[in-house]
Structure formats: structure tokens, C-alpha cells
Amino acid sequence: MRFHCLSGNPNKPCSIIQFKQATIMLDCGLDLGTLENYLPIPLVSSAKVYSLPQYSGGDNNLGSELRENNGRVYIDSEPEFLPPTSEFFNFRDIDVILISNYTCMLALPFITENTGFKGKVFATEPSILLGKVFMEEMIEFLDRAPRINKPDRWKQFHKHLPPPICDMKNVNHLKQLYNKATINNCLANVQIVGHNEKTDCFGLLQVTPVSSGYCIGSCNWILSTGYEKIVYISSSSTLTTHPRAIDQLSIKNADCMIMTALTQTSALMPDPMIGDFCRIVCETLKSNGNVLVPCFPSGIIYDLFECLAGQMEMNGLTTIPLFFISPVADSSLAYSNIMAEWLSGAKHNRVYLPEEPFIHGTLIRNGRLKSFANLQDETINSEYRQPCVVFCGHPSLRFGDAVHFIELWGNNSNNLVIFTEPSVNYLDALAPFQPLQMKTISKPIDTSLNFTQANKLILESKPRCLVIPEQYSHSSSTPSLPHSSEINLELGIPTFTYNKFDILKLPLKRTYENLSIDPALASTLVPTEVRPGVAIATITGNLVVRDNRYTLLPLPEIKTEKDGKGRPVRLREDSKTGIPLNKQKPCHYLYGKLNTNQFVQSLASQGISDAKVETGPNGGFPVQIHLPAEEILIQVEEKSTHILYDQAEGSTAADTERLRQILKETLLTCISKF
Missing domain, CATH: 3.60.15.10 (Ribonuclease Z/Hydroxyacylglutathione hydrolase-like)
Known part of the structure; x- marks a missing residue:
């Protein structure tokens, strides 16, 4: 493999x-790691982002494509991804x-x-x-x-740009x-x-x-x-x-x-991180600060809704709203509550009460959790009040509603942005917005x-x-x-x-394949017990491979005719049977090793008595049997036998054929068969 x-x-x-x-x-x-090298895309024109100075280093005139902030260079274009x-x-x-x-x-x-x-x-x-x-x-x-501009000249010179852009691959x-x-x-x-x-x-x-x-x-x-x-x-x-x-x-x-x-x-277990998250959020709300949680639209966010709502209730903060802002917020919340069969046993059993598996459905009905597709939603102005907790994307802070809230709340030290996504480096995410007055905390939760x-x-x-x-x-x-x-x-x-x-x-090799035996063929098998509890049966069939499945079918019927004495014999000519010889059932099966001593004695009984035998090391294989008069060399190996012969001088083709038949029949009598 x-x-x-x-x-x-x-x-x-x-x-x-x-x-x-x-x-x-x-x-x-x-991999979304490339996003950290791009400039954020605000929803509305941002004086802070677009006032960043153009990159002035090098001699490649890339100032229109790159901007600097606190010694770090960012690409000023729509983010691209590396699939x-x-x-x-x-x-x-x-x-x-x-x-x-x-x-x-x-x-x-x-x-x-x-x-x-x-x-x-x-x-x-x-x-x-x-x-x-x-x-x-x-x-x-x-x-x-x-973004109208889609610059890519920087790619030609990225190796000469400051890190981390120079470290980007492919x-x-x-x-x-x-x-x-x-x-x-x-x-x-x-x-x-x-x-x-x-x-x-x-x-x-x-x-x-x-x-x-x-x-x-x-x-x-x-x-x-x-x-x-x-x-x-x-x-x-x-x-x-x-x-x-x-x-x-x-x-x-x-x-x-x-x-x-x-x-x-x-080194960070999820339970303590969730506990710290809820505690820090509640402390911020008590000091009249707003909380931004950059997040993905599904996953651990369901648990955060549940845990945070419980902690806010214990701290008397039930009047403070939770906002979930995403173009797919409604879809995410709906899907999570209709997929009970994919949830834990405790949440799955709630369906039979009947209750919703997650409590965010109840929070929405009670007005504590409110979901909006975007900040342009016509109802958000009437519902929005501070302090509040906002869950929105994108965790990278390179696009989405989170960019707007960073700019909106960034100058107030009472406000807080708290990161929970473990794949995001929160320092890199916040770097283009620096300096910021709002508090920043990372509590990555990875289950x-x-x-x-x-x-x-x-x-x-x-x-x-x-x-x-x-x-x-x-x-x-x-x-x-x-x-x-x-x-x-x-x-x-x-x-x-x-x-x-x-x-x-990898050291994983194919060993065996499953093979199906046709019922008609299986019914003809006659097992023979070779020792107590072990029986064997020979099987001959036509192997068919189709769609990578192996099936053993019965051989086609073979026509027979009678010889001069009235005995049935099998036709061996393809033209008469239409069945190739290699698909016809053999008369017998050979197994075991050739008994060379018996073979030499049998040849002598047939009038071939000049055999000279040479054995291998310690009298074993390979064995060579030389018949000088017949100009024949027989090589006997442990798993095979080879007969090398030529028409002897002074003999006819008929003599050679007769000798070949004698060797064949003698050889078969000295090998075990069934």
C-alpha cells in the first residue's frame, strides 16, 4: 500500500x-493559514485600514499591492487560499x-x-x-x-519580502x-x-x-x-x-x-477553558463592557451558548442579549436541533420528552439569543443594545462582521475580544488593527x-x-x-x-481474495477425510472476474465419442468441442516430488538402461539424469522437472515421438496423483 x-x-x-x-x-x-498575510476587508470604508502606509522596502515598486503596520507587511487584495x-x-x-x-x-x-x-x-x-x-x-x-484590485506581482518577489510573506509556500x-x-x-x-x-x-x-x-x-x-x-x-x-x-x-x-x-x-483541557471563557465574559459584562467572540458558524459555539447562558443566569445577567450574526446563522441553529440521531445520548433523549436537544432554541424564544444574517438586517437596530455579547465570523479577522466590531469597539478598554478557535493565532489576527485599547484574551477550546x-x-x-x-x-x-x-x-x-x-x-500487501463458488458446482464436491476433523475436496471450474468479484463456475459440458472398442473418449481438438484444452477438466492432479530412483528403474524396464544420475549437495536436489544414447538430459528440481531432448542421429521423427511418450508415461507413474 x-x-x-x-x-x-x-x-x-x-x-x-x-x-x-x-x-x-x-x-x-x-488550510486557512494564508489569511494572516492579507489586509482585513472592512464592511464599510475604514480610515484606519486604508490609511496604513504602503510598503516602501525594496526596489520592486510593490507599494500599491502591499501595506505596512508595526513593521509587518500585508497583501492589499482579496484573500487567496492554498488548496x-x-x-x-x-x-x-x-x-x-x-x-x-x-x-x-x-x-x-x-x-x-x-x-x-x-x-x-x-x-x-x-x-x-x-x-x-x-x-x-x-x-x-x-x-x-x-476588492476591485487583484494584484499578484508580489508573488514574483515574495522571497525578497519581509517575513512571514517570504515564508509562504507555493x-x-x-x-x-x-x-x-x-x-x-x-x-x-x-x-x-x-x-x-x-x-x-x-x-x-x-x-x-x-x-x-x-x-x-x-x-x-x-x-x-x-x-x-x-x-x-x-x-x-x-x-x-x-x-x-x-x-x-x-x-x-x-x-x-x-x-x-x-x-x-x-496543554489546555477544554473544560477549564470553557469555564474561564464564561467567567471572563461575565466579568466584562458586569463592568459594562461588550464582548466579541470571533467564531465559526457551527461546532463548539453550540456548547458556548449553553454554558454562557447558564453562567449569565447565575450572575443575574439575563437581560443582556447574545447576538449571533452570520449569513448562515439560522441554518446552523436549525440544523443542530433536527439532527438528534447524530448527538450524544443525553441530547438525543431530549427529543422524546419532547424538548429540543440544544437550549439555544429556548434562548431564541425567550429573547436572550438573537440571530441576524448581517448588520444590514432591518431589525438589528431595534434589538441592538449595550452591553452585549456578539458571536460572529470570521475567526481570522480578515473578513466578515467581526472586522466591523473590532473597529467599532476597539478604542474602549472596557470591551473584550476573546478567541476560542485553536487554529487561529490571535496575535497575528489582531496585528493589522494595532494599536487597540480593548482587552484581548485567547481561550482556545479544542475537544x-x-x-x-x-x-x-x-x-x-x-x-x-x-x-x-x-x-x-x-x-x-x-x-x-x-x-x-x-x-x-x-x-x-x-x-x-x-x-x-x-x-x-507501507507493509500492507494483498494476501487473499474472496471467491464465490457457483451452487451447481458446489453441489458436486465430495470431501474426503484425510485425518479426523479435516476433509478435502478437489474442485475444477471456470474462474470469472467481473467488477473485481471472483466467481468459480462449472466447466462447460465436454462432448465425447467412442473409440474402436466402443469406449467413450474425450475429444481433444478445439475445433470439435469448441472448448480450449486449458479450460477442460484434467484427468488427474499431480502432487509431491519425483522419486528419481523409481524413475530410473522404470526407464530400465522400458529398455533405457544407460541412465547416469548426478545428485545435488548431500544427495538432494537438483538431480540430473543423463541418457547418452538418446541424447536426453532430465533436470529434476524440488518443484519442477525439465526434459531436454533432441532427435538423435540416425533416428526418425516417429522414433523421437515414441521416446517422448515413454518418458511422459514413465514420469507420471513415479509422481503421486489423485
């Missing part, structure tokens, strides 16, 4: 495996794409559209719906404030975001699967999604044949949150386990497996080999947190590590 890595970010994975003539892509995450590149692997050769969750599918339109891709895509229903929510939100944010592969039509075409061809649903892939293997416990609809994938099992672990969690619990039983005893998308905050949990999961699952990103094998732990940031490589499991664009050859 071969493994190809197309992503340099383990938490936005994209890899390909080739096994049994099938090419399968595992996830297609879109998995087809330079190292042609996407049209991919047979199947498996999606683990909605955070790992944002690059899917780049892969399936306008690339010649003709394969299948499998994902759970929540992954498709919420993945579309993520995609549409980004498109809407960028469409609200389109800048020539940067692409603008897709549009809604591309999304619809892409998702229309995705096949919905449910947890534990087995799906056949071209007769080569079966793929099965099992719950990973990370988010609504998230899954790990099991790829299995009749004899091999591959497990793909991506963005999993053993914590008790709102998604369905992880299925640890199904992933045990794999021939190969591929593990990626572990925690990005190995995915930490390294201690991952080591425990590997130990209990007992895979025969393990594949992990190379950075997971490097320890960055502290004395108080041993092995907090690495996979324990001393588990006695062969481990393979990879970086971006690496190709691994």
Missing part, C-alpha cells in the same frame, strides 16, 4: 492511499474521496470541479449540510465587500475562493452515508464510517477487505460533549492505522484527542502499524507534562511518519 500526503497541516488533512487498484483520498481540508495541489497527484485518477467531518471538506470544490474528477465522494449528512454552511459563509463575507498555486454554483455542483454528487453503514467500492473493498465523537456527523473511516483492515482516525474525541460518542470498538485490530488531526492545544488520549487509544486498539504526521513524533513536552505533545513511539508498533508531499510504502 502506498500513502501520499498532500497537506502540511495535520489539522487540515488531505492524503491519498493506493491499495488493491483503488485510489482513495482521505479528507480534503483547506491541495494536483501537481504531485492527478485528481482525475482518484476513485473515492472520504470526508471525516465538515471542517475537513472545505477544499472539496477545488478537487472535484474542473479537474476531470469522476470518482465518488462519501460523507455523512451533517457533514454535507454544515460543510455547505461553512463554505457559503466565507463566500458571503467576500462578496459583501469585493504562492503560484494560491487560488480565489469558489462560488455558490461551484459548491452546488460539487455537493450534488456527494453520496450520503450513515454511521456503521458499509458501502462497496467497485468490489475492491468496503468503507464504513464510525462515530469519532468530535462534532455533529464526524466519523472515522474503516477500509476493509475480507482479509485486510485499514483505519483512518481524524479529528476524534473521547470527551462527553454534544456529538455522538466515539466508537472505539470498531477501530481495534487494524492492519494499518492512520492518525491525524490531534489537538492543537495539548479533539490530546497526545495522552491518543497514546491510550493506540495501545487499546492494537494496530499492526501506525502512520502519523512527522511533527507528532517530536517531543515539545514540559517536565510537568511528559509526552504531552508527542505520540509514544515505544509502544512496540511499527510507526511511519510523513511530511507534506511524502510518499510512504
Whole structure:
């Protein structure tokens, strides 16, 4: 089996495996790290952003494309993204794409559209719906404030620009975001699967999604044949949150386990972070400050609504509103409450009370949580009051409503912006807006497996080999947190590590194939007991391979005719039977080794008595039998016998044929057969 890595970010994975003539892509995450190098796009003209000085360094006249702030350079254009590149692997050769969750599918339109891709895509229903929510939100944010100028001269000189722009990789592969039509075409061809649903892939293997416990609809994938099992672990969690619990039983005893998308905050547990988040928000509200929470439209935000609302009620802050502003806010909130079968047992059981699984439905009805598509919503002016808590996107602070609130509240030290998204460096996100008076705090909440949990999961699952990103094998732990940031490589499991664009050859080879026997052929089998409890039967049939499935059918009927004595004989001419000899049932089956002593004695009884025998080392194989008068050399090996002969001088062709028949019949009498 071969493994190809197309992503340099383990938490936005994209890899390909080739096994049994099938090419399968595992996830297609879109790394948003390039956004930090772009200038924010405000909803309205911003004097602060657009008054930043143009870049004056170098001799390349790039001032119109780049701006500076506090010694850092930013690209003044619409942000571009770096999807998995087809330079190292042609996407049209991919047979199947498996999606683990909605955070790992944002690059899917780049892969399936306008690339010649003709394969299948499998994902759970929540992954498709919420993945579309993520995609549409980004498109809407960028469409609200389109940038007319699309400079790209900086790409020619980026190596000579200050960091971090000079450190950007593959800048020539940067692409603008897709549009809604591309999304619809892409998702229309995705096949919905449910947890534990087995799906056949071209007769080569079966793929099965099992719950990973990370988010609504998230899954790990099991790829299995009749004899091999591959497990793909991506963005999993053993914590008790709102998604369905992880299925640890199904992933045990794999021939190969591929593990990626572990925690990005190995030293920070989610529960204390959520507790700190609620405490800090309540303290800010009590001091008459506003709170901005840059966030994605789905995921941990559901838990934050629930926990924060409870803490605000305990602190007597129920009159302070929570605002959720996103072009997909209503869709996200609605989807979460109609997907009960994908939620934890406690939330799923609420449906039968009947109650909504999440309390944000109740908060909306009570007027404590209000959702708006954008700041231009006609009702937002009547509902807006301060202090308040605003949840909005984008966490990168490069586009979306969060940019507006940073500028609106940034000059008041009572206000607070608090980051919870672990994939965002909050200092880089805020850098273009500096100096700011408002307080900034980062409380990253990552519920995915930490390294201690991952080591425990590997130990209990007992895979025969393990594949992990190379950075997971490097320890960055502290004395108080041993092995907090690495996979324990001393588990006695062969481990393979990879970086971006690496190709691994894994020790997983095809061994056996399942074969179906036609019922008519199976009914003719007559097992013979060779020892107590063990019976064998010979079988001869016509092997048919269709759609990668193997079936053994009965041989066609063979015509017979009678010889001169009235005995039936089988016709051997293809022209008479229409059946090639290689498809006809043999008269007998040979097995075992040639008894050379018996063979020489039998030749002597046939009048060939000049045989000279040469044995191998210690009297074993290979054995050479030379018949000088007949000019024949017989080479006997352990698993085969070769007869080399030529027409002897003075003999006729008929004599040679008669000698060939004698050798053949004598040889067959000295080999075991049935």
C-alpha cells in the first residue's frame, strides 16, 4: 500500500492511499493559514485600514499591492487560499474521496470541479449540510465587500519580502475562493452515508464510517477487505460533549492505522477553558463592557451558548442579549436541533420528552439569543443594545462582521475580544488593527484527542502499524507534562511518519481474495477425510472476474465419442468441442516430488538402461539424469522437472515421438496423483 500526503497541516488533512487498484483520498481540508498575510476587508470604508502606509522596502515598486503596520507587511487584495495541489497527484485518477467531518471538506470544490474528477465522494449528512454552511459563509463575507484590485506581482518577489510573506509556500498555486454554483455542483454528487453503514467500492473493498465523537456527523473511516483492515482516525474525541460518542470498538485490530488531526492545544483541557471563557465574559459584562467572540458558524459555539447562558443566569445577567450574526446563522441553529440521531445520548433523549436537544432554541424564544444574517438586517437596530455579547465570523479577522466590531469597539478598554478557535493565532489576527485599547484574551477550546488520549487509544486498539504526521513524533513536552505533545513511539508498533508531499510504502500487501463458488458446482464436491476433523475436496471450474468479484463456475459440458472398442473418449481438438484444452477438466492432479530412483528403474524396464544420475549437495536436489544414447538430459528440481531432448542421429521423427511418450508415461507413474 502506498500513502501520499498532500497537506502540511495535520489539522487540515488531505492524503491519498493506493491499495488493491483503488485510489482513495482521505479528507480534503483547506488550510486557512494564508489569511494572516492579507489586509482585513472592512464592511464599510475604514480610515484606519486604508490609511496604513504602503510598503516602501525594496526596489520592486510593490507599494500599491502591499501595506505596512508595526513593521509587518500585508497583501492589499482579496484573500487567496492554498488548496491541495494536483501537481504531485492527478485528481482525475482518484476513485473515492472520504470526508471525516465538515471542517475537513472545505477544499472539496477545488478537487472535484474542473479537474476531470469522476470518482465518488462519501460523507455523512451533517457533514454535507454544515460543510455547505461553512463554505457559503466565507463566500458571503467576500462578496459583501469585493476588492476591485487583484494584484499578484508580489508573488514574483515574495522571497525578497519581509517575513512571514517570504515564508509562504507555493504562492503560484494560491487560488480565489469558489462560488455558490461551484459548491452546488460539487455537493450534488456527494453520496450520503450513515454511521456503521458499509458501502462497496467497485468490489475492491468496503468503507464504513464510525462515530469519532468530535462534532455533529464526524466519523472515522474503516477500509476493509475480507482479509485486510485499514483505519483512518481524524479529528476524534473521547470527551462527553454534544456529538455522538466515539466508537472505539470498531477501530481495534487494524492492519494499518492512520492518525491525524490531534489537538492543537495539548496543554489546555477544554473544560477549564470553557469555564474561564464564561467567567471572563461575565466579568466584562458586569463592568459594562461588550464582548466579541470571533467564531465559526457551527461546532463548539453550540456548547458556548449553553454554558454562557447558564453562567449569565447565575450572575443575574439575563437581560443582556447574545447576538449571533452570520449569513448562515439560522441554518446552523436549525440544523443542530433536527439532527438528534447524530448527538450524544443525553441530547438525543431530549427529543422524546419532547424538548429540543440544544437550549439555544429556548434562548431564541425567550429573547436572550438573537440571530441576524448581517448588520444590514432591518431589525438589528431595534434589538441592538449595550452591553452585549456578539458571536460572529470570521475567526481570522480578515473578513466578515467581526472586522466591523473590532473597529467599532476597539478604542474602549472596557470591551473584550476573546478567541476560542485553536487554529487561529490571535496575535497575528489582531496585528493589522494595532494599536487597540480593548482587552484581548485567547481561550482556545479544542475537544479533539490530546497526545495522552491518543497514546491510550493506540495501545487499546492494537494496530499492526501506525502512520502519523512527522511533527507528532517530536517531543515539545514540559517536565510537568511528559509526552504531552508527542505520540509514544515505544509502544512496540511499527510507526511511519510523513511530511507534506511524502510518499510512504507501507507493509500492507494483498494476501487473499474472496471467491464465490457457483451452487451447481458446489453441489458436486465430495470431501474426503484425510485425518479426523479435516476433509478435502478437489474442485475444477471456470474462474470469472467481473467488477473485481471472483466467481468459480462449472466447466462447460465436454462432448465425447467412442473409440474402436466402443469406449467413450474425450475429444481433444478445439475445433470439435469448441472448448480450449486449458479450460477442460484434467484427468488427474499431480502432487509431491519425483522419486528419481523409481524413475530410473522404470526407464530400465522400458529398455533405457544407460541412465547416469548426478545428485545435488548431500544427495538432494537438483538431480540430473543423463541418457547418452538418446541424447536426453532430465533436470529434476524440488518443484519442477525439465526434459531436454533432441532427435538423435540416425533416428526418425516417429522414433523421437515414441521416446517422448515413454518418458511422459514413465514420469507420471513415479509422481503421486489423485
